[in-house]
Amino acid sequence: MNYYKIDSLEKYFKIYNKSVREPEEFWGRVADENFIWYQKWDKVLEYDMINADFKWFKNAKLNIARNCLDRHLNKRGDKTAIIFEPNNPDEAAQHITYSELHERVCRMANVLKEKGIQKGDRVCIYLPMIPELAVSLLACARIGAIHSVVFAGFSASAVASRIQDSECKMVITSDGSYRGNKAIDLKGIVDEALQTCPSVESVLVVNRTNSEVQMKEGRDHWIQPLLDAAAKDNVAEIMDAEDPLFILYTSGSTGKPKGMVHTTAGYMVYTAFTFKNIFNYKGDDVYWCTADIGWITGHSYIVYGPLLNGATTVIFEGVPSYPDFSRFWDIIDKHKVNQFYTAPTAIRALAKENLSYIEKHDLSSIKVLGSVGEPINEEAWHWYNNHVGRKTAPITDTWWQTETGGIMIAPLPFITPTKPTYATLPLPGIQPVLMDERRNEIDDNQVVGSLCIKFPWPGIARTIWGDHQRYIDTYFSAFRGKYFTGDGALRDEVGYYRITGRVDDVVIVSGHNLGTAPIEDAINEHPAVAESAIVGFPHDIKGNALYGFITLKERGEGRDRDNLRREINEHIASHIGPIAKLDKIQFVSGLPKTRSGKIMRRILRKIAEGDFSNFGDITTLLNPEIVEEIKNERID
Numbered sequence: 326m327n328y329y330k331i332d333s334l335e336k337y338f339k340i341y342n343k344s345v346r347e348p349e350e351f352w353g354r355v356a357d358e359n360f361i362w363y364q365k366w367d368k369v370l371e372y373d374m375i376n377a378d379f380k381w382f383k384n385a386k387l388n389i390a391r392n393c394l395d396r397h398l399n400k401r402g403d404k405t406a407i408i409f410e411p412n413n414p415d416e417a418a419q420h421i422t423y424s425e426l427h428e429r430v431c432r433m434a435n436v437l438k439e440k441g442i443q444k445g446d447r448v449c450i451y452l453p454m455i456p457e458l459a460v461s462l463l464a465c466a467r468i469g470a471i472h473s474v475v476f477a478g479f480s481a482s483a484v485a486s487r488i489q490d491s492e493c494k495m496v497i498t499s500d501g502s503y504r505g506n507k508a509i510d511l512k513g514i515v516d517e518a519l520q521t522c523p524s525v526e527s528v529l530v531v532n533r534t535n536s537e538v539q540m541k542e543g544r545d546h547w548i549q550p551l552l553d554a555a556a557k558d559n560v561a562e563i564m565d566a567e568d569p570l571f572i573l574y575t576s577g578s579t580g581k582p583k584g585m586v587h588t589t590a591g592y593m594v595y596t597a598f599t600f601k602n603i604f605n606y607k608g609d610d611v612y613w614c615t616a617d618i619g620w621i622t623g624h625s626y627i628v629y630g631p632l633l634n635g636a637t638t639v640i641f642e643g644v645p646s647y648p649d650f651s652r653f654w655d656i657i658d659k660h661k662v663n664q665f666y667t668a669p670t671a672i673r674a675l676a677k678e679n680l681s682y683i684e685k686h687d688l689s690s691i692k693v694l695g696s697v698g699e700p701i702n703e704e705a706w707h708w709y710n711n712h713v714g715r716k717t718a719p720i721t722d723t724w725w726q727t728e729t730g731g732i733m734i735a736p737l738p739f740i741t742p743t744k745p746t747y748a749t750l751p752l753p754g755i756q757p758v759l760m761d762e763r764r765n766e767i768d769d770n771q772v773v774g775s776l777c778i779k780f781p782w783p784g785i786a787r788t789i790w791g792d793h794q795r796y797i798d799t800y801f802s803a804f805r806g807k808y809f810t811g812d813g814a815l816r817d818e819v820g821y822y823r824i825t826g827r828v829d830d831v832v833i834v835s836g837h838n839l840g841t842a843p844i845e846d847a848i849n850e851h852p853a854v855a856e857s858a859i860v861g862f863p864h865d866i867k868g869n870a871l872y873g874f875i876t877l878k879e880r881g882e883g884r885d886r887d888n889l890r891r892e893i894n895e896h897i898a899s900h901i902g903p904i905a906k907l908d909k910i911q912f913v914s915g916l917p918k919t920r921s922g923k924i925m926r927r928i929l930r931k932i933a934e935g936d937f938s939n940f941g942d943i944t945t946l947l948n949p950e951i952v953e954e955i956k957n958e959r960i961d
């Protein structure tokens with residue numbers, strides 16, 4: 326039996342059962358038959374779920390960039406690896422073949438080396454969605470440098486804290502970026518960030534917008550002349566299976582972002598396997614994931630997963646609303662996209678627009694649709710199914726996380742019957758469990774519990790950069806011996822999972838994970854603010870939006886409230902990024918607190934949602950009277 330390709334429901338169950346009964350045998354076979362290795366492993370898996378220690382394919386040697394590129398050269402060197410669709414539809418799209426991509430990655434790898442980057446060094450990548458972004462990831466992987474991509478919508482101080490945390494030696498950026506009708510000065514943001522980043526020795530700058538930028542002598546270099554001068558061959562570094570491949574920061578429940586570390590072999594095997602099965606990619610299909618490579622979805626399912634499978638992957642620089650709301654449909658039509666993977670927030674935003682935007686395009690190339698980032702609501706699901714999938718393309722609602730490396734729970738198109746709002750069944754190797762408040766496993770159906778995974782899978786993050794204890798505390802302590810996802814879920818009578826949303830202090834806004842703590846930290850730095858509490862509330866398009874309850878210091882009391890609101894949001898934008906701005910800000914005279922001084926967010930969440938029923942017992946609060954005031958002055 327070929328374990329790499331699941332082609333029927335019966336085979337899914339067979340493979341799934343095998344993967345649970347004999348995980349080592351299962352993953353060993355998948356790894357053995359579908360990748361190239363310098364040296365195979367001594368042992369498929371060694372693990373400890375208490376101390377969060379995972380070794381997959383122990384002592385194997387490989388290079389993931391070689392698996393993404395070199396091994397395809399003979400068979401499909403002339404096949405398009407990347408289709409680049411620029412922000413401006415009048416600018417020509419680029420088709421980059423596997424051979425060309427290989428050469429570009431080799432040149433870039435040589436440039437990195439020449440600039441002193443060695444195996445194990447960290448390289449921060451702060452680039453727009455242009456081919457150089459994918460090339461940079463692969464070039465780092467090729468020489469064994471650890472890439473840390475920072476989403477190019479983050480502010481200077483967010484960039485700085487990420488560079489500092491992992492002590493990056495280099496930054497790869499561009500002069501600017503285009504997003505719709507805006508141009509953003511990326512290099513200026515990097516310059517500001519680097520004022521507090523002594524570890525950075527060099528900055529490579531891609532020319533994208535022809536903007537005037539400051540180039541710091543000795544530190545900053547335009548990349549193109551270096552690439553032109555570099556050799557076009559590069560021998561890929563021999564990496565250990567457990568050598569870190571990349572760091573990717575995700576929000577946490579404390580102010581400091583968590584640098585999730587993914588390693589080489591397990592991540593490779595898992596992203597390749599999941600891509601192959603979840604998107605049903607075949608032959609010369611054109612696959613498009615609209616995420617940004619700055620998030621895990623882009624890492625795993627724009628770059629690594631597709632290229633490992635020799636697929637054609639689209640990189641789109643722009644936004645769905647530019648030049649108008651037909652842009653996505655235009656691109657699908659233009660490049661004859663077969664698999665389309667996007668987020669519920671984008672679906673909801675586009676569903677709000679006139680149907681004529683979609684109807685004037687031919688979407689008949691679409692075979693499979695995917696959704697990721699947050700629960701997809703029923704209305705959005707049906708709109709996606711009716712208008713984009715023409716009721717024939719199955720929707721795969723894929724649940725996973727930065728920490729999981731790849732998709733964990735999702736229907737396999739044409740195999741698993743779909744059910745709106747259900748991510749359905751776990752992928753092979755994934756053993757989900759639901760836990761109740763007393764930390765017992767829930768066996769019943771339709772009961773919401775904390776979603777945990779009870780056995781390791783190859784794509785699991787290995788640690789938090791520089792803070793393994795925090796990794797254990799965050800993910801392996803709430804339910805001993807299990808990985809805790811932070812999500813709530815329920816299971817139906819046939820074993821399908823439905824993700825109900827976060828059960829911790831993370832709010833998903835337009836598909837972006839935002840920890841409320843870092844936003845509160847940023848707000849509290851504003852000189853007029855005494856204290857703040859941020860909660861999420863349901864929003865038609867964004868899924869959730871942020872509601873801030875803020876108490877002011879005396880000096881803030883006399884200030885104009887709208888000005889203050891504006892300032893607070895600007896403050897958040899400059900500390901974190903515009904995505905974290907608050908939709909509603911209510912100034913209050915106090916926050917509801919428990920006797921131990923903890924803010925009762927449960928009550929604030931209900932008020933923000935406009936649900937005044939059942940606040941629970943508020944008599945235990947230090948200041949129960951405040952609840953009435955906050956409720957009466959709620960912003961609608």
Ligand code: WTA
Pocket residue numbers: 575620621622696697698699700701722723724725726727728748810811812824826827833836837838
């Ligand atoms: C949420 C994105 C419901 C969930 C890949 C998770 C989802 C968090 C889904 C991780 C889905 C992602 N249905 N919820 N299909 N996909 N989520 O790290 O709360 O950016 O924990 O990874 O997004 O977000 P992250």
